[in-house]
Amino acid sequence: MDAPRALRVLQMEKGAGDLLGFCEWLEHTSWVTTISNTGWMYQTAEITHYFSLFVLVGTTVIVDLRVLGVAARRQSVAQLSEQLFPWVWTALCLAVLLGFIMFATGAADFFTDTVFRVKMSVILLAILSTIIVQWKVSEWDRPAATHTMSKLAAFASLVLWIGAILAAVEIAAISGLG
Numbered sequence: 001m002d003a004p005r006a007l008r009v010l011q012m013e014k015g016a017g018d019l020l021g022f023c024e025w026l027e028h029t030s031w032v033t034t035i036s037n038t039g040w041m042y043q044t045a046e047i048t049h050y051f052s053l054f055v056l057v058g059t060t061v062i063v064d065l066r067v068l069g070v071a072a073r074r075q076s077v078a079q080l081s082e083q084l085f086p087w088v089w090t091a092l093c094l095a096v097l098l099g100f101i102m103f104a105t106g107a108a109d110f111f112t113d114t115v116f117r118v119k120m121s122v123i124l125l126a127i128l129s130t131i132i133v134q135w136k137v138s139e140w141d142r143p144a145a146t147h148t149m150s151k152l153a154a155f156a157s158l159v160l161w162i163g164a165i166l167a168a169v170e171i172a173a174i175s176g177l178g
Contacts, residue, residue, distance in 0.1 A: 048098055059091070060088055
């Protein structure tokens, strides 16, 4: 029995069998096999996924840097975020959709990969930090705002998004997936 198969069997014995079974089913659905076997379709999904991540992380970083007082000082935090957050959420939706499609082409392998799980955990935390920044941004424009907390949240957001990028890059380097 090869190592990935042995890992899958071990995980099924630990109770992850239902999710692993779903991943294996997903990987073999007709639309997923069509995408994975048609080079231009997969490459289009991959390029669009990366582009949407550039927009997502780029716009989030600009808002975070503004909260930190490093960028776009001519605009208030609220004005800048009002302009950029529609781009953030559009790019996030596109990245999630295309990321799911890319995941589906090797779902069983990704599901069992520890580095992939770390990446997804960091991304979820980064999205949560982005939500917090957006939720609190109008309060941070007021003079009585707690600047230390706002800067801490913006810094955490930056660190998490950088961590998400690094984790994503390391999936292929460490596990050979992707």
